[in-house]
Amino acid sequence: MITVKPSVGAGTAQSGDPLGLDWMWVPFAGLSATQVYDLLALRQRVFVVEQACVFLDADGIDRQCWHGLGYLANGDLSAYARIVPPGVSYPQPSIGRVVTASNLRGVNVGHALMSQAMAQVARLYPGLDVQIGAQAHLQQFYRRFGFVPVGDVYDEEGIAHVHMIAKSIA
Template sequence: MYLLLQLRIEVFIIEQNCIFQDLDGKDQACYHLLGWDGSTLVAGARIVPQGVSYPDYPSIGRVVNRQTYRGKGAGKELMQEAIAHCIALYGDTGIKIGAQYYLKGFYESLGFVAKGDIYDEDGIDHIKMIRPAGL
């Protein structure tokens, strides 16, 4: 868990220059997926049970990809695994995420659909997205 938190701080706080409380009390209720290249942690995500972030949907959050591995498929592979695990754990009821807006196209390629307006979260534009059941 330490290496995952270290990667999240490296990307979300240092690289994106976003000062926020990453340790939000949700990690203990979540399943965590880790993507490795040998002994190097390159990506991670948490699978959030329904009722923790959203009342009606499970979620996938804190999706992180080491900068030197972007554009090489690690993030997409991790998200495909996260979606499959989310469905296996909680059923095919749909998945809701709060996506950084600049990644909207990436999440659309995985079946997510934008819902609502762009909103600011900790100084970064986000948008709610839902991956409908049955995809």
């Protein structure tokens, strides 16, 4: 497990963590049962319920990933992302399942989460570009971290997505 205090981190975005979340990066085997429950519950609340997208969230990839968890002082998981190793989803490492709790949107928690994720990718995979499959309406958000679209918009589970790549930050 890697625990990091909130910081601007790598990438081009310049937003710290306004809520002082405690961040940790944990390989799947190091997650506790409570952490697995928390991350699955947050992902399902947002992706399945809020976005009304019926899909298999437990896609078989989680076991190979590092999981970024952002907890409030009261113990609530409020932000999450996973880092997928190169060769699993894309030739490059990838950041996926990027999610913040709905009650914390608009206060830069998502920016703090992506800053943490980009810094962790640089630590784990120095010198490698990063690829994501972003929801198309979030392209401007991801551009702040150096991502540019590659290819056309495509449908994934009824939501428009686009592949984006950020050049290595290490």
